[in-house]
Amino acid sequence: xxxxxxxxxxxxxxxxxxxxxxxxxxxxxxxxxxxxxxxxxxxxxxxxxxxxxxxxxxxxxxxxxxxxxxxxxxxxxxxxxxxxxxxxxxxxxxxxxxxxxxxxxxxxxxxxxxxxxxxxxxxxxxxxxxxxxxxxxxxxxxxxxxxxxxxxxxxxxxx
Amino acid sequence: xxxxxxxxxxxxxxxxxxxxxxxxxxxxxxxxxxxxxxxxxxxxxxxxxxxxxxxxxxxxxxxxxxxxxxxxxxxxxxxxxxxxxxxxxxxxxxxxxxxxxxxxxxxxxxxxxxxxxxxxxxxxxxxxxxxxxxxxxxxxxxxxxxxxxxxxxxxxxxxxxxxxxxxxxxxxxxxxxxxxxxxxxxxxxxxxxxxxxxxxxxxxxxxxxxxxxxxxxxxxxxxxxxxxxxxxxxxxxxxxxxxxxxxxxxxxxxxxxxxxxxxxxxxxxxxxxxxxxxxxxxxxxxxxxxxxxxxxxxxxxxxxxxxxxxxxxxxxxxxxxxxxxxxxxxxxxxxxxxxxxxxxxxxxxxxxxxxxxxxxxxxxxxxxxxxxxxxxxxxxxxxxxxxx
Numbered sequence: 001x002x003x004x005x006x007x008x009x010x011x012x013x014x015x016x017x018x019x020x021x022x023x024x025x026x027x028x029x030x031x032x033x034x035x036x037x038x039x040x041x042x043x044x045x046x047x048x049x050x051x052x053x054x055x056x057x058x059x060x061x062x063x064x065x066x067x068x069x070x071x072x073x074x075x076x077x078x079x080x081x082x083x084x085x086x087x088x089x090x091x092x093x094x095x096x097x098x099x100x101x102x103x104x105x106x107x108x109x110x111x112x113x114x115x116x117x118x119x120x121x122x123x124x125x126x127x128x129x130x131x132x133x134x135x136x137x138x139x140x141x142x143x144x145x146x147x148x149x150x151x152x153x154x155x156x157x158x159x
Numbered sequence: 160x161x162x163x164x165x166x167x168x169x170x171x172x173x174x175x176x177x178x179x180x181x182x183x184x185x186x187x188x189x190x191x192x193x194x195x196x197x198x199x200x201x202x203x204x205x206x207x208x209x210x211x212x213x214x215x216x217x218x219x220x221x222x223x224x225x226x227x228x229x230x231x232x233x234x235x236x237x238x239x240x241x242x243x244x245x246x247x248x249x250x251x252x253x254x255x256x257x258x259x260x261x262x263x264x265x266x267x268x269x270x271x272x273x274x275x276x277x278x279x280x281x282x283x284x285x286x287x288x289x290x291x292x293x294x295x296x297x298x299x300x301x302x303x304x305x306x307x308x309x310x311x312x313x314x315x316x317x318x319x320x321x322x323x324x325x326x327x328x329x330x331x332x333x334x335x336x337x338x339x340x341x342x343x344x345x346x347x348x349x350x351x352x353x354x355x356x357x358x359x360x361x362x363x364x365x366x367x368x369x370x371x372x373x374x375x376x377x378x379x380x381x382x383x384x385x386x387x388x389x390x391x392x393x394x395x396x397x398x399x400x401x402x403x404x405x406x407x408x409x410x411x412x413x414x415x416x417x418x419x420x421x422x423x424x425x426x427x428x429x430x431x432x433x434x435x436x437x438x439x440x441x442x443x444x445x446x447x448x449x450x451x452x453x454x455x456x457x458x459x460x461x462x463x464x465x466x467x468x469x470x471x472x473x474x475x476x477x478x479x480x481x482x483x484x485x486x487x488x489x490x491x492x493x494x495x496x497x498x499x500x501x502x503x504x505x506x507x508x509x510x511x512x513x514x515x516x517x518x519x520x521x522x523x524x525x526x527x528x529x530x531x532x533x534x535x536x537x538x539x540x541x542x543x544x545x546x547x
Binding site: 003018021022023024150152154155156157158159 | 173175177178182183188190192193194195199281282283331359453456457460490503505526530
């Protein structure tokens with residue numbers, strides 16, 4: 001991965017001038033590369049990683065294993081795309097193992113998520129079964145540890 | 160009362176200690192004075208140690224260390240350094256390189272023997288030679304040469320009493336990586352004059368854009384070289400106290416004798432952690448090295464911009480900028496920098512007289528810390544230039 005992307009993935013708000021100074025590059029070049037990645041869709045978006053628990057927010061997240069009977073010609077893609085377009089759905093991936101799609105759904109309440117699964121997801125053509133796992137506690141999200149970070153315990157000056 | 164050991168009493172206190180005391184009293188201090196990684200030991204290594212504690216790996220081990228660990232060390236030396244050691248008789252696991260250095264010196268040095276050390280160097284070298292009963296003979300390296308050792312100067316420092324040379328590449332405090340041809344020349348001199356060579360290679364994994372040369376792997380080196388290394392820097396394991404010494408059997412057996420009567424063995428849990436680190440830790444080291452490399456380039460150019468000329472060193476995690484434009488002595492500079500803008504660095508003079516005119520800045524600190532330190536240093540040098 002490019003060093004600029006490394007920096008942005010750690011802190012997307014690092015200004016191009018600072019990135020340029022850290023990497024010893026002209027600032028214009030940094031801006032140009034970022035703009036190109038944005039155009040090409042390499043950088044999809046900049047967003048905050050929020051820990052809803054600390055906000056006292058009740059969010060319900062469910063991990064749903066979906067079994068699908070694939071279609072001739074398109075396999076799983078059509079069904080996956082139909083599921084992915086629902087705004088309640090955070091991610092859809094095709095996985096190996098006992099089920100086919102792993103779908104992450106987020107909602108305001110258990111009832112809302114359950115309703116989504118029973119009224120939208122399960123009745124879809126070619127969906128042959130669903131198993132829903134509700135999230136109980138989150139420890140790490142998208143590489144971000146949500147636990148207490150390690151503190152720097154080093155002495156101020158050492159040989 | 161009768162006098163205590165006069166040789167030990169005569170060793171001057173470490174200059175670094177004074178800066179530790181000065182910095183320790185200040186809560187707002189930003190430190191570039193720390194000689195250890197800012198990374199915490201990789202979780203997989205910590206996890207292996209927790210497992211080891213749970214499963215009762217809490218006893219003494221074999222004096223020379225757990226067999227599996229010694230085999231991994233030997234394998235590592237063969238693969239990375241191109242030098243073969245018998246894990247049964249030629250590898251000793253120690254409580255860090257500090258202990259390994261002590262064992263090496265005590266195995267080699269007899270009263271009155273001289274040991275050549277290349278300054279500026281790690282603060283323990285001279286005192287450890289003295290404690291072992293020898294006399295350290297400093298050979299200076301110079302900033303204008305990139306702190307490269309002059310083999311000629313080394314050769315002229317040799318006397319009939321010279322017993323060994325102590326080399327550290329990459330080096331603390333300069334970050335200098337000695338070129339392979341210089342190390343080869345030093346080894347030829349050691350062979351001609353029949354000297355032992357003690358090579359502290361603790362920073363061997365922290366090299367940027369160049370290859371590490373293992374001194375023990377040079378032609379003719381193996382029989383007279385004691386190779387010291389460990390996991391403190393490469394795996395961010397300073398507090399675990401686990402290092403190792405590799406040497407041909409006649410030397411290793413003497414070192415082991417001292418080790419078994421003084422240390423008995425390195426900490427068992429730390430050895431278990433070291434096994435995991437050597438087996439599966441390479442990627443973790445690569446990640447840390449990549450991060451150090453970016454910081455190194457940044458800090459070197461930012462300090463140069465701030466008026467402290469700072470060549471880019473090839474190893475370790477230190478830069479060693481010149482403070483000569485300020486007209487201050489290195490201890491004055493470091494003390495004023497701490498008192499006036501709250502940044503801790505280590506004066507070059509604590510690493511030997513040839514370190515004067517420089518300060519050691521560690522980039523084992525996250526970017527936001529480095530950036531804040533640089534902005535404070537810039538402020539400080541500007542004020543100085545204005546005659547403050």
